[in-house]
Amino acid sequence: MTSKIRSLGVLLILPLLSISAVTAFVDIPSANALTKRDYTAPNDQPLTVTYGGNFVVCGDHICGPGEHIKMQQELSQAQTGKVSIMMGGQSMMQNKTMSQTMTMESKDLGSVLKLSNANLPLVIPLVKGLYDGKDVYYITTEASDSTIASALGKFTNFPVTFAPALAKTPASSLANIYAFKNGIKGGGVLGFQPNVVDSIPGEMAYSPLWKINLVEWKDATAVTVLGSEDEIVKAANAGKITITPTTIVVNCPIVQWGGNSNGTIPAGHMKIRDSISESGAYGSAQVLNIDTDKMQVTFVAHRGFGPDGSTIYYIATDASQQGPADALGIVLANKTQGTITTSAAADLYQFSNGITGSGPLGFQSGVGSSKQGDQYYSPMWRIQVITWKDPSMATVLENTQDITSKSSMTDMATAGFIVNCPFFSADTVYAHGK
Structure with missing residues (x-):
């Protein structure tokens, strides 16, 4: 040992x-x-x-x-x-099959x-997101909603488990993830820009349990990439987007991350x-x-x-x-x-x-x-x-x-x-x- x-x-x-x-x-x-x-x-x-x-x-x-x-x-x-x-x-x-009962x-x-x-060894697909304008990479393993679990499984081509118990997660244990319903087309879960997370490992605010928030641009002709929670909140306060919180919780542990904007958390x-x-x-x-x-x-x-x-x-x-x-x-x-x-x-x-x-x-x-x-x-x-x-x-x-x-x-x-x-x-x- x-x-x-x-x-x-x-x-x-x-x-x-x-x-x-x-x-x-x-x-x-x-x-x-x-x-x-x-x-x-x-x-x-x-x-x-x-x-x-x-x-x-x-x-x-x-x-x-x-x-x-x-x-x-x-x-x-x-x-x-x-x-x-x-x-x-x-x-x-x-x-000759290991998966046979x-x-x-x-x-x-x-x-x-x-x-x-x-x-x-278990190979799990990575999903790219954004934090403070920098790339983060995470996996998705469970969701508290069966429809979302199925959709995420299809998106990653890897089983995502429906775990209704995650809906009982106290608010103090959750972080926020923002998914875009429209805007700049890209590799996000909904076909637009990457999801944005509000924290990374190294911060006390970090949690792998994310509450999904849906972001939608009001004017599709004025869209830009929003790379941080601060930018999302600023755009919402300016009336450019709407943010719709959901009660859906996903388990998405971050595997690799860029540092934060002020340099107190390095890339890792x-x-x-x-x-x-x-x-x-x-x-x-x-x-x-x-x-x-x-x-x-x-x-x-x-x-x-x-x-x-x-x-x-x-x-x-x-x-x-x-x-x-x-x-x-x-x-x-x-x-x-x-x-x-x-x-x-x-x-x-x-x-x-x-x-x-x-x-x-x-x-x-x-x-x-x-x-x-x-x-x-x-x-x-x-x-x-x-x-x-x-x-x-x-x-x-x-x-x-x-x-x-x-x-x-x-x-x-x-x-x-x-x-x-x-x-x-x-x-x-x-x-x-x-």
Whole structure:
């Protein structure tokens, strides 16, 4: 395990040593997940497992009558099909296709879990935008509106996941992106000039969660390129354009950016690593290559488990606190911390001891409380750290039911920060691998 991964391990394990350590990172209400409340909104919170063996918890509250059963039924209906798990380094491929559904091998793996294809390259299209008149390049992975998700997927020729939970993002965690409905024709999403963003990494105002604002010129004969939010606001105040805010939220992490106009933020890009290890640790960077000529970026996709035990892959783009961001080599986006106590975030279970594997702390791969296609899915992951009370008794936990069944043998604590980790299906990773 590298020193940076050890550093991340310290950050994740601290909550297990003292609840006060968690509150030092973030102001989380003391009641949080164990505060009983009346159940009034059936789609309000993402599903979590039984906590501590005594309570059934739904998001940040104890489940109301029938709520947990209803969530499980809805998740079951959404999770059609089961992508194979390839154990012990054996592919078990049939008809020479890695995307074909295969049989789950169920056996005690002892002290080591070796998932084949634990880390794979994933090539994602870049979209060019503008900030302070300079180019920025970002990816689009989720949208809170199904129509927009479909349209963006067609625009980028890459799957964009419908994630309705993002509509619950608090205003304090959002940034603004401006899309043009008319004006100078160009490579923008709507066929006109590039979108304009209001912040870049390095600024406290930066967030990968963007609220879409539509811009329209009143006089199509007097249009120019507007390269910044200031220019857009100035044009609006002059009566040249209209700005129509929407309630649609998109997850568009910036990968490469120019500096700001006053020079306090230099040009930069996400940290790049030299190589990928098929079964090794996460490493201190998550990007393999940024190619603005081909308009694509190659991320390392890490293998994990969906809530039903199916195979998922995820990338890491940003974290809400500096320590985890530095340890993983990703962008700091402090504004996303505001999602931690809301249903805009979901639970991702990581392991601090037990079965050795390719998880971020050197143990088994993580388990998500939801996945793409679930109404509770969100790329904003509230990290929950699972620690075996007796590591010698550890077994592989492949789904949320497994986690529940072993709750008396484990301790669980929130790590106190958010990591932006969009999920992808195995089919997507195989189809868009380099």
